[in-house]
Amino acid sequence: xxxxxLRKILHSLSIIFGVALIIFTLFHVIGGDPVYEILxxxxxxxxxxxxxxxYGLNKPLWTQFILYLKQIVTFDYGRSYxxxxxxxEILSNGIGPSLSLTLPAFVITTVLAxxxxxxxxxxxxxxxDRLILLLSVLGMSVPVLAYILFGQYFLAYKLGLFPISGxxxxxxxxxxxxxxxVLIWIVIxxxxxxxxxxxxxxxxxxxxxxxxxRAKGLSEVSVFTxxxxxxxxxxxxxxxxxxxxxxxxxxxxIENFFSIPGLGSVIVDAINSRDFPVIKAMTTLVSMLFIIxxxxxxxxxxxxxxRIKIQ
Amino acid sequence: MKDIVYxxxxxxxxxxxxxxxxxxxxxxxxxILGLISNFKFADYALTATVSNSxxxxxxxxxxxxFGTDLFGRSVLLKTLCGAYTAIKVGLIAVFISxxxxxxxxxxxxxxxxxxxxxxxxxxxxxxxxxxxxxxxxFTYVLGRGISSVYIALGLTTWIGLARLVRAEVMREKETxxxxxxxALGARSSRIxxxxxxxxxxxxxxxxxxxxxxxxxxxxxxxxxxxxGAYGTPSWGVMINDSKQELVRGIWWxxxxxxxxxxxxxxxxNVFSDSFEHVWDPKVK
Numbered sequence: 001x002x003x004x005x006l007r008k009i010l011h012s013l014s015i016i017f018g019v020a021l022i023i024f025t026l027f028h029v030i031g032g033d034p035v036y037e038i039l040x041x042x043x044x045x046x047x048x049x050x051x052x053x054x055y056g057l058n059k060p061l062w063t064q065f066i067l068y069l070k071q072i073v074t075f076d077y078g079r080s081y082x083x084x085x086x087x088x089e090i091l092s093n094g095i096g097p098s099l100s101l102t103l104p105a106f107v108i109t110t111v112l113a114x115x116x117x118x119x120x121x122x123x124x125x126x127x128x129d130r131l132i133l134l135l136s137v138l139g140m141s142v143p144v145l146a147y148i149l150f151g152q153y154f155l156a157y158k159l160g161l162f163p164i165s166g167x168x169x170x171x172x173x174x175x176x177x178x179x180x181x182v183l184i185w186i187v188i189x190x191x192x193x194x195x196x197x198x199x200x201x202x203x204x205x206x207x208x209x210x211x212x213x214r215a216k217g218l219s220e221v222s223v224f225t226x227x228x229x230x231x232x233x234x235x236x237x238x239x240x241x242x243x244x245x246x247x248x249x250x251x252x253x254i255e256n257f258f259s260i261p262g263l264g265s266v267i268v269d270a271i272n273s274r275d276f277p278v279i280k281a282m283t284t285l286v287s288m289l290f291i292i293x294x295x296x297x298x299x300x301x302x303x304x305x306x307r308i309k310i311q
Numbered sequence: 312m313k314d315i316v317y318x319x320x321x322x323x324x325x326x327x328x329x330x331x332x333x334x335x336x337x338x339x340x341x342x343i344l345g346l347i348s349n350f351k352f353a354d355y356a357l358t359a360t361v362s363n364s365x366x367x368x369x370x371x372x373x374x375x376x377f378g379t380d381l382f383g384r385s386v387l388l389k390t391l392c393g394a395y396t397a398i399k400v401g402l403i404a405v406f407i408s409x410x411x412x413x414x415x416x417x418x419x420x421x422x423x424x425x426x427x428x429x430x431x432x433x434x435x436x437x438x439x440x441x442x443x444x445x446x447x448x449f450t451y452v453l454g455r456g457i458s459s460v461y462i463a464l465g466l467t468t469w470i471g472l473a474r475l476v477r478a479e480v481m482r483e484k485e486t487x488x489x490x491x492x493x494a495l496g497a498r499s500s501r502i503x504x505x506x507x508x509x510x511x512x513x514x515x516x517x518x519x520x521x522x523x524x525x526x527x528x529x530x531x532x533x534x535x536x537x538x539g540a541y542g543t544p545s546w547g548v549m550i551n552d553s554k555q556e557l558v559r560g561i562w563w564x565x566x567x568x569x570x571x572x573x574x575x576x577x578x579x580n581v582f583s584d585s586f587e588h589v590w591d592p593k594v595k
Contacts, residue, residue, distance in 0.1 A: 018436030023448070031452035137584070141577035143531060145550045146569035153557045246441055253532065267444070271451065271536055283448050287440045294439070 004302055012295040019287045020072060024065050027280050033057065034276045038081050051081075055277060072288065077281035082273035087281045090266055095248050097167060098262030101178055101255065102247040105185035110240055112186065113193030114233075120194065121201045122224050132194065139191030148257050151184045165259040181258045185251060196239070201232045238301075245293035249286050324589040331585035337578035345395035352388045365556075368563050378563040380552065390567045392544035397527045397575065400461050404526040405519055407465025409472060412518070413511065416476025421484060421503060430477070434470045442467060446529055450538040457530075460539045464526045472518045476511055483507050513586075520583030524576050531572065546572050 027034075035051045036043050052058045055078065056067055071077050077087035120132040156164045162180040204210065205228065213223045248263060255264035263282065270278035325331045363383030369375045377386035419430035437445070449463030483489055483506070492502050533539035534547025546568040553565035 014432060015436050015439055018432060019439050022436060022440070026448055026452050137577065137580050141573050141580055143528070143546075143550070143569050143572045143576075145531065145535060145547075146565065146573070149550070149554065149557060149565055157558070249441060249444070252443065252536070267447065268536060271447065271538065276451070279448060279451055283440060283444050286444055290441065291439050 001302070005299060008295060008298050008302075012291050015291050016072075016288065019291065020065075020069055020284070023280065023283050023287070024068050027276065028057075028061065028064055031276075034274075038274050038276060054078075071281075072284060077284075078277055080270075080275055080278050082270070082275040082278075087278055090278065091263065091281065091285055094261065094263035094266045096262075097260050098248055098255065098264060100174060101181055101260055101262060102185070102249075102251065104178070105182040105189075106243070106247055108182070109186045109189050109193060113190055113197055114229075114236060116190075117194045117197040117201055118224060118229055120198055121205065121228070122220070124202075124205070133198070136191035136194045139187065140195070144188055144253060147184050147188055148253055151180060151187075152257055156180055165257065167258075167260045177258070177260075181251075181254045181260065184254060197232075197236050200235045201228060203235075204228045204232045207231070238297075241297050242294060245290040246286070248289060325585060328585045328588075330581050334578040334581040334585070337574060338582065341394050341575055341578075342398055344391055345398050348388060348391035349395035352392065365561055377567040378561075380549075380564055381556075386549075386564050386567045389544045389549060389564075390546070390571045393546040393549060393568060394571060394575070396457065396540055396543055396545045397530060397572070400457065400464070400530040401523040401526040403461040404464035404468065405522050407461065408467075408469040408522060409515060409519065411466075412469035412472030413476055413515065415469070416473040417480055417503065417507070417511075419473070420477040420480030421499070421507070423481075427477075430473070434473050437467065438470050443529075443532070446533060447536070447538060450533055455538060455541050457540045457543055457545070460530050460533055461526070463533075464529055468522050468525060471521075472514065475514050475518070479511060479514060480507055483510055517583055517587055520579050520586070524579050527572065527576060 252264040366379040368378040374385035419427040453459035531547035549568035
């Protein structure tokens with residue numbers, strides 16, 4: 001067990017190093033000197049030099065890379081150029097709002113999608129099944145922006161069912177602002193998930209244990225809800241769990257439209273103000289969380305299911 | 312035997328599947344219309360006539376069927392030229408990413424060992440950066456413009472295919488016909504090009520569809536964020552414009568761009584589904 005853990009941790013460290021290398025290359029080698037882009041029309045040689053000093057851009061590349069690795073370890077990414085706020089503060093302030101949008105939306109979507117795909121598989125080949133798959137494909141094909149604009153314009157602006165946009169820190173008020181964004185997230189993702197989960201469920205349908213359960217005389221409903229559901233949950237959950245670190249990212253577009261001050265909005269604002277230190281820090285942070293999340297999942301699986309270690 | 316399967320049975324099945332035919336027709340129509348309008352009307356689609364600002368859709372002339380935008384430009388022509396942009400981005404992105412995916416997957420799966428470790432490490436690394444963020448970082452760094460979009464897409468979306476190809480090649484490598492070829496003294500290059508590569512066609516075809524859809528959607532989102540198309544008609548730019556227009560009751564630009572994108576993505580979704588069913592009847 002210890003050897004397996006050690007191997008996994010070393011592997012994750014090598015990936016972290018790789019990610020750091022890629023992001024660094026992207027921003028410092030391919031991207032070249034960003035100062036004129038940041039300064040825009042206020043650029044002059046002196047300001048440019050100051051900015052290079054502040055972000056260490058005039059040091060040799062390898063020193064810059066070591067400084068960047070240090071930033072990753074200490075979680076201190078310096079200051080945003082546009083707002084002069086500390087970047088770690090911007091990031092940690094954004095996680096809460098992002099999660100309060102994505103976490104409920106994610107949980108509801110997953111539960112709904114599993115139920116619908118199970119329901120669909122129960123009626124496999126029949127009209128209900130085909131209708132569900134048809135609706136999923138149609139739903140997947142509608143552009144994300146169309147959902148958001150339509151929802152905001154009709155449901156919030158025209159019909160006044162929801163507030164148009166906004167966010168509150170007190171929990172009760174926050175919920176009223178989040179209902180529509182959560183709803184839109186669900187509609188956007190439901191089609192994909194239903195189709196995706198349906199494949200896992202289909203794979204279970206012809207297994208021996210299903211035949212045994214039927215042969216025992218169990219009703220079709222209990223074959224589905226007890227046996228097939230439980231067995232297909234394993235691959236489904238594996239695929240669901242690895243998405244969790246991405247949830248802190250929120251949703252760029254939904255947060256932007258509904259003025260939710262999450263990490264998605266942070267990125268969009270950073271793009272608009274050409275705030276390259278923030279974009280770089282954001283890219284790094286989400287990737288690191290993903291790697292760590294992945295590592296924890298792997299280790300937990302090994303604890304739960306000792307067979308995994310052998311591979 | 313396997314060569315014949317691709318040529319006759321696949322095409323035969325696809326032709327008999329009316330949804331596959333229909334979606335194929337839609338895709339071809341998009342390509343033709345996009346090409347024609349790009350070469351005939353691209354200038355016209357971007358010429359401003361302020362007096363015609365925001366004319367609602369009408370049947371007075373074909374150009375006005377979807378109304379006009381702020382600058383009096385025909386929304387229909389913009390939509391059609393947007394189709395050209397979308398298809399161009401999709402195709403170029405796919406033509407960059409598919410060779411990378413196939414070559415890396417093939418090399419890793421076939422040679423194994425250290426080569427495999429390096430390739431797997433490389434794609435696990437890229438897969439750890441959320442795709443949308445990586446795309447944003449790429450286009451931000453490369454500078455605004457449609458060419459940044461397809462370079463960014465091409466360089467970031469090959470991972471799925473590389474994984475599939477690697478797994479498939481590892482399986483193929485142990486099959487009897489490959490072992491047989493090797494026993495007869497065939498060189499690696501011959502085994503790869505004659506025996507292994509032809510069996511990857513179905514993976515490539517399905518990936519083509521999936522990545523094309525991804526590219527079209529990503530182009531719209533990046534253009535919307537101000538990182539993509541610039542000075543060329545694009546659905547993303549149109550939808551971005553309509554953000555301000557909706558409150559004034561001007562819906563036609565949003566409807567035209569979303570509708571056009573919906574139909575194209577739907578056609579690709581249906582087509583790749585039909586294709587997958589031909590290849591793997593178990594996935595139903």
